[in-house]
Amino acid sequence: xxxxxxxxxxxxxxxxxxxxxxxxxxxxxxxxxxxxxxxxxxxxxxxxxxxxxxxxxxxxxxxxxxxxxxxxxxxxxxxxxxxxxxxxxxxxxxxxxxxxxxxxxxxxxxxxxxxxxxxxxxxxxxxxxxxxxxxxxxxxxxxxxxxxxxxxxxxxxxxxxxxxxxxxxxxxxxxxxxxxxxxxxxxxxxxxxxxxxxxxxxxxxxxxxxxxxxxxxxxxxxxxxxxxxxxxxxxxxxxxxxxxxxxxxxxxxxxxxxxxxxxxxxxxxxxxxxx
Amino acid sequence: xxxxxxxxxxxxxxxxxxxxxxxxxxxxxxxxxxxxxxxxxxxxxxxxxxxxxxxxxxxxxxxxxxxxxxxxxxxxxxxxxxxxxxxxxxxxxxxxxxxxxxxxxxxxxxxxxxxxxxxxxxxxxxxxxxxxxxxxxxxxxxxxxxxxxxxxxxxxxxxxxxxxxxxxxxxxxxxxxxxxxxxxxxxxxxxxxxxxxxxxxxxxxxxxxxxxxxxxxxxxxxxxxxxxxxxxxxxxxxxxxxxxxxxxxxxxxxxxxxxxxxxxxxxxxxxxxxxxxxxxxxxxxxxxxxxxxxxxxxxxxxxxxxxxxxxxxxxxxxxxxxxxxxxxxxxxxxxxxxxxxxxxxxx
Numbered sequence: 001x002x003x004x005x006x007x008x009x010x011x012x013x014x015x016x017x018x019x020x021x022x023x024x025x026x027x028x029x030x031x032x033x034x035x036x037x038x039x040x041x042x043x044x045x046x047x048x049x050x051x052x053x054x055x056x057x058x059x060x061x062x063x064x065x066x067x068x069x070x071x072x073x074x075x076x077x078x079x080x081x082x083x084x085x086x087x088x089x090x091x092x093x094x095x096x097x098x099x100x101x102x103x104x105x106x107x108x109x110x111x112x113x114x115x116x117x118x119x120x121x122x123x124x125x126x127x128x129x130x131x132x133x134x135x136x137x138x139x140x141x142x143x144x145x146x147x148x149x150x151x152x153x154x155x156x157x158x159x160x161x162x163x164x165x166x167x168x169x170x171x172x173x174x175x176x177x178x179x180x181x182x183x184x185x186x187x188x189x190x191x192x193x194x195x196x197x198x199x200x201x202x203x204x205x206x207x208x209x210x211x212x213x214x215x216x217x218x219x220x221x222x223x224x225x226x227x228x229x230x231x232x233x234x235x236x237x238x239x240x241x242x243x244x245x246x247x248x249x250x251x252x253x254x255x256x257x258x259x260x261x262x263x264x265x266x267x268x269x270x271x272x273x274x275x
Numbered sequence: 276x277x278x279x280x281x282x283x284x285x286x287x288x289x290x291x292x293x294x295x296x297x298x299x300x301x302x303x304x305x306x307x308x309x310x311x312x313x314x315x316x317x318x319x320x321x322x323x324x325x326x327x328x329x330x331x332x333x334x335x336x337x338x339x340x341x342x343x344x345x346x347x348x349x350x351x352x353x354x355x356x357x358x359x360x361x362x363x364x365x366x367x368x369x370x371x372x373x374x375x376x377x378x379x380x381x382x383x384x385x386x387x388x389x390x391x392x393x394x395x396x397x398x399x400x401x402x403x404x405x406x407x408x409x410x411x412x413x414x415x416x417x418x419x420x421x422x423x424x425x426x427x428x429x430x431x432x433x434x435x436x437x438x439x440x441x442x443x444x445x446x447x448x449x450x451x452x453x454x455x456x457x458x459x460x461x462x463x464x465x466x467x468x469x470x471x472x473x474x475x476x477x478x479x480x481x482x483x484x485x486x487x488x489x490x491x492x493x494x495x496x497x498x499x500x501x502x503x504x505x506x507x508x509x510x511x512x513x514x515x516x517x518x519x520x521x522x523x524x525x526x527x528x529x530x531x532x533x534x535x536x537x538x539x540x541x542x543x544x545x546x547x548x549x550x551x552x553x554x555x556x557x558x559x560x561x562x563x564x565x566x567x568x569x570x571x572x573x574x575x576x577x578x579x580x581x582x583x584x585x586x587x588x589x590x591x592x593x594x595x596x597x598x599x600x601x602x603x604x605x606x607x608x609x610x611x612x613x614x615x616x617x618x619x620x621x622x
Contacts, residue, residue: 167359170326171421173346174353175373175428185376189363272363 032251035244047245052221053230060227061253063138064206067145072199074146075153076191082154083161097154100147105211112144113215136218141226144212149202156198160191193269200261207254276337276431276464277302278323283332285318285488292318294488296332300466300481305458307479308468311511315488316468317436323466324434325349336432349432352425356437358417360409366420367405370395373428395423398457415446422454426461435467439474451478472512476500484508506621509544516550516591518543527581532614540620549617550593552577554603555610565609566590568600575600579613 036044047053082094100108116123116134126132134140164187172182210228217224227250234243283296292315300306308316321327323334325346333342341349361369370392374383383391396402399419409417418438425433438454439447455478458465469475475482476496484491484499484507492504503509510517518528520541533543552565563579570576577600579591591613605611 165357165359167355167357168361170346171353171355171359171424172361172372172376174324174326174349174351175376175424176347177372177376178347181376185372186361 029251032244032248035240036248039241039245043241044245047242048249052225053246055222056225056227056230057250057253059138059141059224060207060250061257063141063145063226064203064209067142067149067206068199068203070142071146071149071202072153072195075150075198075202076157076195078150079154079157079161083158097151100151105148105209106215108147109144109212109215112140112147112212116140116143116216135216136220136224138217138224140216140218141213141224144216145202145206145209148209148212149205152201152205153195153198156201157191157194160194164190189272193265193272196261196265196268200258200265203261204254204258207250278432278464278466279333279335279338280319280323281333281335283319283322283329283334285315285322285327285329291488293322293329296488296490298483298490298493300464302337302464303462304464304481305455305479306464306466306481306483307475308466308483308485309472309475309511310470310485310491312470314485316470316485319485320434320436320466320468323432324351324353326353350428350430352428352430352433354418354421354425354433354435354438356440358409358414358421358441360417360421360424362409365406365408366396366401366412367392369409369420370424370427372424391427395427396420398426399423413446414442415450418442418450422457426463430463433463433465435465437468437470439469439471447474454478476512484511486511503544503619506542506544509619509621514547514592514594516545516547518545528615532616533618540622542621544619544621545615546617547576547592547594548574549615550591551614551616552579552593552595552603552605552611553614554605555612563591563611563613565605565607565611567607570597573597579611 039047078097082090082097113120113135115121116126118124118127118133118135120135123133123135126134132139134143168186168190169182172186177185208228210226210232213226214229217226217229219225219229227246231243231246231250234240234246278298278300280296280298283293283298284291285293296319308319310316318327322329325334325341325344325348329342333340335341336349336351346353361372364372371388374388374391377383393402393405396405399422401416401419401423404412404416404420409420412420422435422438439450442450451474454467467478476499479496481493482496482499483493486507492499492508494502499508500512503512506517509515520528520543528543533545552563563581565577566580567578568575569578571594573596574594575597577593577595579593581591593613
């Protein structure tokens with residue numbers, strides 16, 4: 001907090017940031033922690049190790065992880081196409097990408113459930129052709145989460161691809177590199193940190209997603225029940241302490257995972273000379 | 276290797292960037308493509324490199340038609356104006372890149388790569404920076420690394436796009452000299468693009484002057500300077516005084532010693548050092564007034580105006596060595612005689 005700092009306004013802006021964070025993030029979260037203090041350790045362990053709760057954790061985190069991986073892959077391709085090529089209807093396509101941001105997630109959920117249910121348009125097709133049922137299975141959850149999280153990946157990767165110096169590619173080509181080598185050795189390493197950010201955002205969103213999932217998931221305990229739904233169920237039964245215990249656990253796991261992703265990102269940037 | 280360009284044309288939309296370029300560059304030369312911005316010099320360089328496709332025409336490198344070869348197959352080294360170093364790789368890896376991406380059967384072993392990269396880094400005198408990242412280097416250092424990287428694949432032709440354009444003046448001067456020496460040692464056919472005529476004259480063994488997508492003149496720096504092919508070249512290379520016979524007093528020029536008997540054109544270009552001034556003697560009618568002067572190191576640039584006070588006229592510039600000027604003991608506002616020693620005529 002040097003007084004001679006060239007950028008003025010550290011104190012007011014930092015003050016604002018702290019107040020804002022406290023009001024919007026820290027106070028609600030600490031309430032969650034205090035609420036959970038009403039439980040003793042044995043009760044807490046008992047709630048958390050309940051088979052149904054454990055299953056829901058497994059479903060939530062594994063579907064979010066798979067969905068974030070798939071969304072990263074396709075999101076990267078979408079960003080690539082949007083940045084690299086000119087085609088008819090590009091602007092329309094651009095607007096379409098942000099659609100999941102604006103759409104009420106419940107609407108998305110209902111639409112997805114309608115087309116993927118066994119009698120639905122796509123659901124029937126998939127069962128007939130591949131024998132795969134999407135709705136009411138973890139696969140359905142993955143489907144919904146991909147839909148919700150793709151824009152996070154596209155919008156984080158896109159600016160980095162846009163700013164990418166074309167001359168770096170040209171330099172690599174002039175040194176004899178093939179197109180594939182240019183992509184693997186030059187383009188991808190430069191975009192990877194942004195892709196990792198997109199992945200983290202997609203994953204975080206996937207873990208917390210509720211509205212779009214519950215319709216397509218079918219919410220069968222032990223199979224396709226996600227943690228947020230379990231929390232809501234507990235709350236509806238006025239089991240507030242049970243809900244807080246699960247919520248707190250989820251909070252801690254999410255925090256640790258995001259921290260790990262951030263550390264990975266730091267490591268990647270450091271290794272590639274960007275820090 | 277020699278380079279032969281025949282009938283190269285390139286259009287960007289309706290704009291003709293290059294218009295039927297024919298150019299032969301013999302082996303081992305250091306050639307400058309010189310011209311004002313937008314004259315098509317960079318486009319021409321990129322076509323030679325294969326980074327751009329010509330609409331028509333052929334590119335031959337050492338006698339072989341490379342018109343349809345991809346940039347990665349042409350065996351050229353390209354140095355970009357803004358260096359285009361791989362920012363996620365160390366200096367060492369940047370230079371090694373061209374060797375590492377070779378097909379497995381041609382790829383040298385790791386030991387050979389290490390040796391070669393260090394040798395190249397020593398050549399550009401930057402081996403001590405081998406484990407740094409490009410962001411940690413100065414502009415001049417980056418440019419030298421870019422050059423080392425291009426040389427790593429032993430290109431038959433080295434192409435440099437405004438290699439000193441983004442550097443500050445003192446670094447630029449050093450690098451010019453250094454590039455000249457390097458070319459002397461390696462003797463690889465090199466072409467560099469520049470808009471700075473001084474740089475072209477200082478570094479290149481051959482200068483190609485381009486304007487509006489056409490070649491105006493090609494030749495050695497001295498030929499270009501002493502026998503400019505047209506008014507554009509004369510005006511672009513170095514300082515010059517332009518007299519248009521339709522607007523200037525022919526008698527006045529005659530009095531200044533310029534023979535207008537055999538008019539070889541309508542426009543006269545006179546280099547500042549071809550103008551001699553003396554203290555005005557009585558009865559001379561060619562006198563002009565000394566308006567001001569500037570020191571250019573060893574030379575003095577003298578600004579002269581014609582004495583007709585009621586009509587503002589363009590300044591005429593003369594240059595002479597410092598010593599000589601001091602000996603004349605002139606002051607601002609003095610009347611001086613002016614004599615033109617040599618002039619170029621253009622239509």
